[in-house]
Amino acid sequence: MKQEFKTALIFGIVIATGIGIMSVIFSSLDQEQNSTSLNTDSSGEIDKSGFKKAPDLVGIEYYLNTSSEELRDEIKDKVVLYDIWTYSCINCIRTLPYITAWNEKYSDQGLLIIGIHSPEFEFEKDPNNVKMAISKYGIEYPVVLDNEMETWKAFENRYWPRKYIADHEGYIRYDHIGEGAYQETEKIIQKLLEERALSIGIQMASAIPLVQINEFEHTLFRTPELYFGYHFAQNRNQLGSQEGFQPEKTIKYSEPEKFDLHKFYPIGEWKNLQDSMELVSQKGSIKLLYNAKEVNIVTANNAELEILLDGLPLSEKYSGKDIQGNNLIVSEPGLYNIVSSESSSSHIMDIKIKGKGFQIFTFTFG
Numbered sequence: 573m574k575q576e577f578k579t580a581l582i583f584g585i586v587i588a589t590g591i592g593i594m595s596v597i598f599s600s601l602d603q604e605q606n607s608t609s610l611n612t613d614s615s616g617e618i619d620k621s622g623f624k625k626a627p628d629l630v631g632i633e634y635y636l637n638t639s640s641e642e643l644r645d646e647i648k649d650k651v652v653l654y655d656i657w658t659y660s661c662i663n664c665i666r667t668l669p670y671i672t673a674w675n676e677k678y679s680d681q682g683l684l685i686i687g688i689h690s691p692e693f694e695f696e697k698d699p700n701n702v703k704m705a706i707s708k709y710g711i712e713y714p715v716v717l718d719n720e721m722e723t724w725k726a727f728e729n730r731y732w733p734r735k736y737i738a739d740h741e742g743y744i745r746y747d748h749i750g751e752g753a754y755q756e757t758e759k760i761i762q763k764l765l766e767e768r769a770l771s772i773g774i775q776m777a778s779a780i781p782l783v784q785i786n787e788f789e790h791t792l793f794r795t796p797e798l799y800f801g802y803h804f805a806q807n808r809n810q811l812g813s814q815e816g817f818q819p820e821k822t823i824k825y826s827e828p829e830k831f832d833l834h835k836f837y838p839i840g841e842w843k844n845l846q847d848s849m850e851l852v853s854q855k856g857s858i859k860l861l862y863n864a865k866e867v868n869i870v871t872a873n874n875a876e877l878e879i880l881l882d883g884l885p886l887s888e889k890y891s892g893k894d895i896q897g898n899n900l901i902v903s904e905p906g907l908y909n910i911v912s913s914e915s916s917s918s919h920i921m922d923i924k925i926k927g928k929g930f931q932i933f934t935f936t937f938g
Contacts, residue, residue, distance in 0.1 A: 620741070620743050623743040623745060624743070625738075625744070626652065626654065626727075626736065626742050626744050627723070627726035627727060628726070629686070629688070629718075630722045630723055631718060631720050631722025632717060632718060632722075633697075633718075634702075634716070634717040635715075635716055635717075636702060636703060636706060636714070636715040636716070636717070637706070637711070638714035638715075638716075642714075643686070643714050647686075649682075649740050649772065650682055650683065650684040650768075651682055651683050651738070651739060651761065651764045651765055651768055652686060652737070653671070653674070653683065653684070653735060654688055654727070654735070654736040654738070655667070655671055655685060655686070655688065655733060655735050656690055656724060656727065656729055656731075656732065656735075656736075657732060658689060658690055658692050658696050659689065659701070659702060659705035659706075659906060659907070660692065660693060660696060660870045660906050660933070661692065661732045661907075662868050662907060663732060663750060664733040665907065666751050667733050667735075667751055668709045668711070669785050670757075670758075670783060671685060671713075672710050672711060672713075673783045673785065674761060675712060676712075677780065678761060678765060679713070681765050682740065682765050682769070683761060683765060684713070685714075686714050686715075686716065687706075687713060687715035688716055688723055689702055689715055689717050690718040690721050690729075690732070691717075691719060693847050693870070694847065697717070697719040698905075699717060701904070701905055702715065702717060705906065731750065733750065734747070734748070734749050734750075735747070735757060737761065737764065739764045740764070740768040745760065746760045746764075751788070754783070754785070754787065755782050758783060762780070790938060791865055791915075791916035791938065793863060793916065794916060794938065795833070795834045795860075795864050795937045796810075796937070797936045797937070798834070798835075798836050798860070798935040799933070799934055800836070800849040800932050800933055800934065801845055801847035801848050801849070802817040802819045802844050803846040804933075804934075810835055811837075811838075812828060812831065812836060812837050812860075813825045813826070813828065813838060814828070817844055819844055819846075820843075820845070821844055822841055822843045822844075822852050823843075823844060824841050825837070825838045825839050825840060825842055827839050828859075831861040831920060833863065833918075834862065834863075835860065835861070836858055836860040836935065837858065837859045837860065838857075839856060839857045839858070839859065841853040845931075847933055848931045848933045849931065849932055850873075850930070851875075851925055851927065851929065853928065854926070854928050855924070856925050857922060857924045857925060858921075858923045858932065859920065859922050860920070861918065861919075861920050861921075862919065862921060863918040863937075864938060865911075865912070865915055865917070865938060866892075866909065866911060866912050866937060866938030867892070867909075867911035867921070867935060867936075867938075868892075868908065868910065869908050869910060869933075869934070869936075870908075870933040871902050871906075871930065872902075872905035872906075872931040873902070873905070873929045873930050874902060874903060874927055874929075875901075875902045875925055875927025876900075876902075876925075876926045877902065877910075877924065877926075878898060879895065879898055879899070879900060879910055879911075879922075880898075880921070880922040881919045881921055881922075882919050882920055883920070883922070885898040886898035886911070890911050890913050892908070892909035892910040892912045893909045894908040894909045895909075895910060902927070907936075
């Protein structure tokens, strides 16, 4: 690796390690704040005076796996897990195996899971795209499309993913932001189902072991999410090219002489859009110096991408699950995994693109 790469990498490691330590501290604080206790008074009754009621689902444009009438009837007297997600969000996708497992395990005991799909990007508003996603991830519970983020706002939410659990009377008893805390969440589900059974006088099933799924292990030092849209990238210094962001203009980006860690460099003719960059020429490329064990991209429009690491074709050691050979074929809008390895490491990635009209929205790292 050239000297300028080493210098940038060392400097980035020092900064990111500090950020990572602070993230762990704040994550622990969030865990405490986002886990609502099940308060009881001296008589054993649940004191719900400090809990809010779950808001109504408002502004819903489409209902998948259900209808508005069916959902209105089904929600009555149920313990409800509201999962706010969007299908191109890798953090959301990592939670889905647990959520689908809970649905299979507890739906006949009074648990109703509702996926509130609140999109980050325009293509995620298309119900056909969301249908493909729920089929891909085996989602059988109701999913509602909150395309204008009205239900998101009703929950006063600001994060993907976020899980709220309401008891059978509609009080929000648990709130968790992001990945993780799966056993804690499942114990809350079990506790609220027990409360429901006692309240309506039914017999609960005997104790059931918790769902056991290997949880994704994040690396402490990794490149942050990189946004290609000029609106999404506001206040983030992530585009390394000297040409910079130029809203709604088509810019010919040149290849840089050096690369900074955690920045991306488009090469060729690209149009600057609010949420993405669109390749205007028939061919183009994107280069970046990153540190992570996993790399994902969110893209749209048909294209063929050749992936190189440190100037060499992508080897099996680093090949992501969506890679064929060392290429990625983009055929539908969404998230693609291009690099997956056992441990975190630093590399120069070069993505060579064939396909005029190809759009890229973000890189995400694990």
